[in-house]
Amino acid sequence: MKKINLAVIGAALAPAMAFAQEGAAHAAAPATGSAYWAAGICMGLAAAVVGFSQSRAAVAALEGISRNPSATKNIQTPLILSLALMESLVLFAFVVAFNLAGK
Amino acid sequence: MSAEGHHGFKLWSLLHNSYLDHHDHVAAAGTAAILLASAGVAYAVTAPKLSKATTNDTDFIPSPKLGLRNTFELIGEFVQGMARDIIGHHYQPYLPILIFIFMWTLLNNMLGMFPGFGSATDNLNTTLAMGLFVYLYYNFQGFKAHGFKYMEHFTGHLHGTLLLVLGPVMFVIELVSHSVRPITLGIRLRSNIYGDHTIYGIMANLFKDLGEFLGHKFGPVGTAIGAVFAGLGPVPIVILGLLVCVIQAFVFMLLTTIYIGMATAHEEH
Numbered sequence: 001m002k003k004i005n006l007a008v009i010g011a012a013l014a015p016a017m018a019f020a021q022e023g024a025a026h027a028a029a030p031a032t033g034s035a036y037w038a039a040g041i042c043m044g045l046a047a048a049v050v051g052f053s054q055s056r057a058a059v060a061a062l063e064g065i066s067r068n069p070s071a072t073k074n075i076q077t078p079l080i081l082s083l084a085l086m087e088s089l090v091l092f093a094f095v096v097a098f099n100l101a102g103k
Numbered sequence: 104m105s106a107e108g109h110h111g112f113k114l115w116s117l118l119h120n121s122y123l124d125h126h127d128h129v130a131a132a133g134t135a136a137i138l139l140a141s142a143g144v145a146y147a148v149t150a151p152k153l154s155k156a157t158t159n160d161t162d163f164i165p166s167p168k169l170g171l172r173n174t175f176e177l178i179g180e181f182v183q184g185m186a187r188d189i190i191g192h193h194y195q196p197y198l199p200i201l202i203f204i205f206m207w208t209l210l211n212n213m214l215g216m217f218p219g220f221g222s223a224t225d226n227l228n229t230t231l232a233m234g235l236f237v238y239l240y241y242n243f244q245g246f247k248a249h250g251f252k253y254m255e256h257f258t259g260h261l262h263g264t265l266l267l268v269l270g271p272v273m274f275v276i277e278l279v280s281h282s283v284r285p286i287t288l289g290i291r292l293r294s295n296i297y298g299d300h301t302i303y304g305i306m307a308n309l310f311k312d313l314g315e316f317l318g319h320k321f322g323p324v325g326t327a328i329g330a331v332f333a334g335l336g337p338v339p340i341v342i343l344g345l346l347v348c349v350i351q352a353f354v355f356m357l358l359t360t361i362y363i364g365m366a367t368a369h370e371e372h
Contacts, residue, residue, distance in 0.1 A: 077185070
């Protein structure tokens with residue numbers, strides 16, 4: 001039983017190693033003119049959409065807290081989690097913009 | 104400033120080790136590890152030896168002042184409440200690693216806010232390694248809790264004909280969504296901390312330049328006003344920076360807890 005567990009654990013490691021190798025082959029191309037446009041539009045669009053989404057989450061959380069102040073602890077953790085998950089999407093866009101045209 | 108990377112003064116430049124000078128994140132991780140290990144040693148030395156003969160009541164009551172032991176108890180209680188809510192009643196074996204992940208991430212994030220130190224977590228090497236560790240850990244715990252049946256999590260708990268038809272598709276989708284988790288964990292933490300520390304450095308430099316400009320233009324009065332600006336101006340940014348440090352450590356620990364909870368879920372209770 002233990003040997004089978006080790007084998008399936010090894011199978012679960014494979015995708016992580018594939019992604020690690022992909023990250024190593026990362027070449028930086030020189031920034032042309034259109035890359036600056038792309039970076040600016042990417043970052044601006046991401047910030048606008050994520051700002052709207054986070055405001056919706058915050059509105060729902062604040063309304064919930066105002067209706068039921070004793071539920072603040074229950075609302076706080078999912079709110080922070082949702083905000084962080086949306087924040088991570090705009091940070092991915094930032095990484096893309098940085099790679100396109102940024103020093 | 105500490106956020107400028109190669110331009111700021113680093114504490115480990117006093118060691119004159121060329122590897123550490125070129126790899127700031129290794130030295131930063133080393134300082135965080137040394138600090139945590141020192142806290143552990145300090146506790147081991149000063150903690151009361153728990154035996155029936157020598158234990159007083161005051162050994163169990165927390166002291167009213169904020170000390171080293173109180174800080175760790177605060178963090179441990181917070182993480183324990185979170186683990187109990189998310190993982191369930193079998194949260195106990197996973198608690199030490201969760202508390203360590205929170206302490207380690209928090210300490211590394213905070214170290215970058217002080218001059219002379221740096222954050223190990225503003226480098227993709229550190230955060231991807233942390234993400235990979237979490238990925239290996241929760242999959243290992245899933246296999247340990249369920250055995251080979253853990254693979255059912257990847258097929259969406261289908262049985263019979265549906266398993267034959269939709270099983271491979273579900274398996275590939277679930278495998279991809281699981282495998283992207285260490286990457287998102289690493290990139291999220293790194294981007295937040297790197298961006299936050301960079302903005303802190305830039306704003307601090309801007310205020311410093313404003314102070315210098317005022318001193319240049321208006322003489323001694325300008326220097327005084329400029330010093331006030333340069334001193335108090337970055338305060339909101341420092342508060343925002345500390346908030347980002349705490350929130351990112353909390354989110355990393357929370358996501359780890361959720362992944363462990365999903366991997367070791369016992370439906371029969």
